Amino acid sequence: MSGFTFSAEQEKEIEHIFAKYPFKKSAMLPLLTLVQRAERRVSPEAMVAISKKMDCSPAYVQSVMSFYTMYHAEKVGNYLILFCINISCQLNGCDKLLEYTAKKLGIKVGETTPDEKFTLHREECLALCTEAPMMRINDTYYGDLTEQRIGQILDSLD
Amino acid sequence: MKDLHTMKVYEEQGGYRSLKKAFAQKPEEIVEAVKASGLRGRGGAGFPAGLKWSFLAKDVFPRYLCCNADESEPGTCKDRELMLKNPHMLIEGMILCSYACRVETGYIYLRGEFHDLNFNLEKALEDAYAKGYLGKNILGSGFNFNLHTHLGAGAYICGEESALLNSLEGERGEPRMKPPFPAVEGLYAKPTVVNNVETLCVVPYIVNEGAEKYASLGTEKSKGTKLVSVSGHVKKPGNYEVVLGTPIREIIYDLAGGIRDGNKLKAFIPGGSSVPMLPADQVDVSYDYESLAAAGTMLGSGAMIVIDDSVNIVETTLRLISFYMHESCGKCTHCREGTRWLYQIVERIMQNKGQLEYIEKMEDICDNMAMKTFCPLADACVSPVVSSIKYFRSDYEEYFKNVPVSSV
Numbered sequence: 059m060s061g062f063t064f065s066a067e068q069e070k071e072i073e074h075i076f077a078k079y080p081f082k083k084s085a086m087l088p089l090l091t092l093v094q095r096a097e098r099r100v101s102p103e104a105m106v107a108i109s110k111k112m113d114c115s116p117a118y119v120q121s122v123m124s125f126y127t128m129y130h131a132e133k134v135g136n137y138l139i140l141f142c143i144n145i146s147c148q149l150n151g152c153d154k155l156l157e158y159t160a161k162k163l164g165i166k167v168g169e170t171t172p173d174e175k176f177t178l179h180r181e182e183c184l185a186l187c188t189e190a191p192m193m194r195i196n197d198t199y200y201g202d203l204t205e206q207r208i209g210q211i212l213d214s215l216d
Numbered sequence: 217m218k219d220l221h222t223m224k225v226y227e228e229q230g231g232y233r234s235l236k237k238a239f240a241q242k243p244e245e246i247v248e249a250v251k252a253s254g255l256r257g258r259g260g261a262g263f264p265a266g267l268k269w270s271f272l273a274k275d276v277f278p279r280y281l282c283c284n285a286d287e288s289e290p291g292t293c294k295d296r297e298l299m300l301k302n303p304h305m306l307i308e309g310m311i312l313c314s315y316a317c318r319v320e321t322g323y324i325y326l327r328g329e330f331h332d333l334n335f336n337l338e339k340a341l342e343d344a345y346a347k348g349y350l351g352k353n354i355l356g357s358g359f360n361f362n363l364h365t366h367l368g369a370g371a372y373i374c375g376e377e378s379a380l381l382n383s384l385e386g387e388r389g390e391p392r393m394k395p396p397f398p399a400v401e402g403l404y405a406k407p408t409v410v411n412n413v414e415t416l417c418v419v420p421y422i423v424n425e426g427a428e429k430y431a432s433l434g435t436e437k438s439k440g441t442k443l444v445s446v447s448g449h450v451k452k453p454g455n456y457e458v459v460l461g462t463p464i465r466e467i468i469y470d471l472a473g474g475i476r477d478g479n480k481l482k483a484f485i486p487g488g489s490s491v492p493m494l495p496a497d498q499v500d501v502s503y504d505y506e507s508l509a510a511a512g513t514m515l516g517s518g519a520m521i522v523i524d525d526s527v528n529i530v531e532t533t534l535r536l537i538s539f540y541m542h543e544s545c546g547k548c549t550h551c552r553e554g555t556r557w558l559y560q561i562v563e564r565i566m567q568n569k570g571q572l573e574y575i576e577k578m579e580d581i582c583d584n585m586a587m588k589t590f591c592p593l594a595d596a597c598v599s600p601v602v603s604s605i606k607y608f609r610s611d612y613e614e615y616f617k618n619v620p621v622s623s624v
Binding site: 190 | 278287288289293321328329330332364366369370371383384388390445447454489523527532
């Protein structure tokens, strides 16, 4: 299968990753993360490329990948919104805010906007309970959410 | 304190001072000091830290140290704040632990969602290497220690130590059969110490100030201080450090400012979503391991989730069951199926399609889940269910009142 090759920069990063562990197999999650962050998904072609690096079968890569919620088989939007719905956020009214966010984006929870800008996911506790309700967009945490604040945050992202 | 996360400010505050003191002692002396301090694991299980270190298989090398920074217990957000504001304290604690346990390689297992924190930690590690606190022959002691970060990828179960080790080995994060415990066969089947962030952060204090001083805080059996993440219906949610033995009333009403919107306290979950909840009349229980155990619950991770009387407890219980159903790794049948059945039953109750016998059925399922699985995830799901039935049965009965005859 063709269609996926690591860039020179990624190859360098991979060397750095392998150097952290006495055994190669520990690099599995870091490699999957590397691909997920670059491609916004882990494609079957990328699984093959990873399996070659890891000296294992592509099926094994897939079995590990499918266990973890942060790897996506389908491409996610430029901005992945993880909206916490666990207990502390629930007590602070996250359900209505999630509904508001979905409506504002014009999609259902779990979907991606047609322009591939936003993906909205329901998420379990993200460890910012003291600022509930909260969401995480890519690497940034946003706490103390209100409809107004969500509107401002979404509008500020290009 | 401003900029405590930088090496400069941390050192000005006496940071890394403990290393010289530690290197002047034998490793066993540090283990003994941590034992004498009474420090217990702050991740959830509360196992004595020094004892855990002393269980390492004798004369088997290499050994590993893994810091459990997979903080994902609902309600808990102390480790994130610790690592964000004071990463060097964790690094210093890990160096001390490694010296005490003769470990030369350590990993900080961060939950994948903490990718932002990874940048901060990598910077802190880089600074520590540059200063000679990490790497070869640390401060001329002859002791070597390399420390790396490792990111997970979104799985609550990886906070369980044996699942964490599987994940760190590049596998699916499923728990292992115990024994052997990680102290005997852990990472790469070598003796491994797994400790929570907060636990490791306490070690510099014990080495600097002495075990006695640490043990002078707290109750007879619960020593020292604990970070409590107070969230939910309080006026001032936040992470508060309390001396063990502080009355829960003080934590909720004084530190966190009491219940907001003029409502009344209905229930609280004292140690993260995996421990049984308590009703408002138990608010005078003291916040320590033994008192909470006597009250039928646990101190857990130290997450205090406060629920006011505007809430029907069945709603929060369903949300928690849904969480455990989602996070069950599926390895054990009792957990995989049990969490789903509980979800379906409570969902039906909330749709006014339930009947009284459902409660009996739920208790029966819980009975078949508790203590029957590889790891405590099933027990964690049972906690809110059983305690909600015990204390808030009337909340369930609310839903039985309007059941149409035809659906029963």
